[in-house]
Amino acid sequence: MLKRTRSRQRRRPMAEINVVPYIDVMLVLLVIFMVTAPLITQGVKVALPQEKAGGIPSPTTESLIITVDEFGDYYIDIGDEKNAPASEQILFDRIRVVLEYTPETPILVRADHRVDYGRVVRAMVVAQAAGAPEVGLVTVPPERREP
Template structure:
């Protein structure tokens, strides 16, 4: 009698990846980012004048924005403490440094429509004294109901 040799069946390696845990993690991260994103964007609240104006030809992603709130305080979106009022000297120095290293950087003034005109002009004069050849004003387009 011949003994039959036992043939062992080998298991094939599994070539599938279980992606369900990765999808769960991705959805949790998505929810976290959706909840925290509005909390991260902070700034000075101003009511911009509503006027029709031409667009700025160059992209404003690298623009320096000076904000003048309803009380006449200046804010600048570069440097430390972007949400803290800046003195005229700090405003001048920060703009001068930016224009020294990036001469073509656009300077924009974003002023509340309730602030006195002199404060807006003062922000523009400080920017020009720091070396800005042109200073732009930021407005928002008027709402449809006001155009009729």
């Protein structure tokens, strides 16, 4: 009996937690997310016209952006299929739903500079028909030329 009590007294439970493996795993995950995050961001590539224009005040809500690519296809940045071309009816339906819940949402159209002007105007008409009081155009400021 005497031996058992002595062996129990010698073994104490370890109260420290080794966190080094957790830090290693966290750093590996951080590197993976840093590498993959830029790859996840997808969008429709358009070359915006470069014009000098006044900026719009930063809205309190997020803008709804309609994109017209160089082939004249429409894209809208809400819904499950953001990178799939949308018909005018889909544009109309999605804009109407957004404006129904948040009527102050700014509607912006960004179009490739090579697209037919009629396609841009048609996107604006669809947005106004869906209930948008104003529709803005997105441009890129022109490059500065050094004298």
